[in-house]
Amino acid sequence: MADTQVAIVGSGLAGLNAARLLHRSGVGFLLLEARDRPGGRILTVDEAGRLADDGFDLGPSWFWPEMQSAIGELVAELALPAFAQHAEGDAIFERASREAPHRFSGFQQEPQSMRLVGGSAALVRALIKDLPADRLHFRARVTRMRLMERCVELAVDHAEGRHGIVRAEHVIVTLPPRLLEATVRFEPAQEPQTLRRWRETPTWMAPHAKVFAIYDRPFWRHAGFSGTAQSLVGPMAEIHDATTASGRAALFGFVGISPQQRASLDEAAIVTACVEQFARIFGQDAANPHATLYKDWASDPSTATPLDWISAGHPHGGTENWISGPWQTRLILAGSETSVVYAGYLAGAIHASRLAAARLTSRWSAHPNAP
Numbered sequence: 001m002a003d004t005q006v007a008i009v010g011s012g013l014a015g016l017n018a019a020r021l022l023h024r025s026g027v028g029f030l031l032l033e034a035r036d037r038p039g040g041r042i043l044t045v046d047e048a049g050r051l052a053d054d055g056f057d058l059g060p061s062w063f064w065p066e067m068q069s070a071i072g073e074l075v076a077e078l079a080l081p082a083f084a085q086h087a088e089g090d091a092i093f094e095r096a097s098r099e100a101p102h103r104f105s106g107f108q109q110e111p112q113s114m115r116l117v118g119g120s121a122a123l124v125r126a127l128i129k130d131l132p133a134d135r136l137h138f139r140a141r142v143t144r145m146r147l148m149e150r151c152v153e154l155a156v157d158h159a160e161g162r163h164g165i166v167r168a169e170h171v172i173v174t175l176p177p178r179l180l181e182a183t184v185r186f187e188p189a190q191e192p193q194t195l196r197r198w199r200e201t202p203t204w205m206a207p208h209a210k211v212f213a214i215y216d217r218p219f220w221r222h223a224g225f226s227g228t229a230q231s232l233v234g235p236m237a238e239i240h241d242a243t244t245a246s247g248r249a250a251l252f253g254f255v256g257i258s259p260q261q262r263a264s265l266d267e268a269a270i271v272t273a274c275v276e277q278f279a280r281i282f283g284q285d286a287a288n289p290h291a292t293l294y295k296d297w298a299s300d301p302s303t304a305t306p307l308d309w310i311s312a313g314h315p316h317g318g319t320e321n322w323i324s325g326p327w328q329t330r331l332i333l334a335g336s337e338t339s340v341v342y343a344g345y346l347a348g349a350i351h352a353s354r355l356a357a358a359r360l361t362s363r364w365s366a367h368p369n370a371p
Helices: 013-024 069-077 121-128 177-183 192-200 259-263 267-282 325-329 346-366
Strands: 004-009 029-032 082-084 090-094 102-104 114-116 141-147 152-157 163-173 185-187 209-215 225-231 236-241 249-255 291-296 331-333
Touching (some): 013 029, 249 267
Parallel strands (some): 141 185
Antiparallel strands (some): 082 114, 090 102, 225 236, 236 249
């Protein structure tokens, strides 16, 4: 006898949305998350790096409701307030170290990039609010899945070295395919072409690192800058205004140094070099932030694998089946990377989780006694 109808592996946006939709339809679930928190790559923190209801997004921060209807609909359904990414003012381009930064007139964003009030974790808080706490298991890492006659048996490593078994009629996995292939053993093994596709699918955010500098006021706006900059000099390749809806001023940038190079450097040295770049571009007011934040997703074992250090790019999703062979009837991949539309974006996670939940709820509606 199975312990639950559906085991959901991963509590990022896709996992939480799948849980919400299944729960709403009366389908039993257990959610298993290796981290000690929900959200996955959605991570909103305060200036000290602590989880916060009003903070800075170390992971994804933007969405585009005009272009990506799935996330626009979910944000509206959850009644989450949003605001436009600040883009008023001039932009900067750094072409070479021997040249001064070039200043250009700003431009209207099309489509408009939007952010959630309180950070992207507002989605996480809203989705988890109505889920039964006893069905959410954190610090629960799935290490093996065994296909049985009427269910899937999942081996789970819990906190404090405990081990357990969960039996589910179906499994929804929202992990990136590359991470799934690297961390979970399957019995029987997945077919070679399936594993190859999983390995070859880039993981969104995995190769990247972000640096934030937090200030008392957004001085760049008063100087006529938007906070947007592109650089061929580095160490950051792309910079944006990260000021919150509540007015907490910040700039952030994507570090343009490869994961291999970052691993050989001291974190403090990287942050110092990034602050120096902020000052080089926006003036001496940027030289003394009262706090900095750094997140290297390539060093996060719940996000990246060694393949992400050498094989980057953006996931393409597609309509091909992500599962083949005997696992097709029991296992569904529903993370952002596997979405048929907007793969690698928040909208992709929503779309993929909707399809997965609909597939299972329709199955039980049509065959309520089916295993």
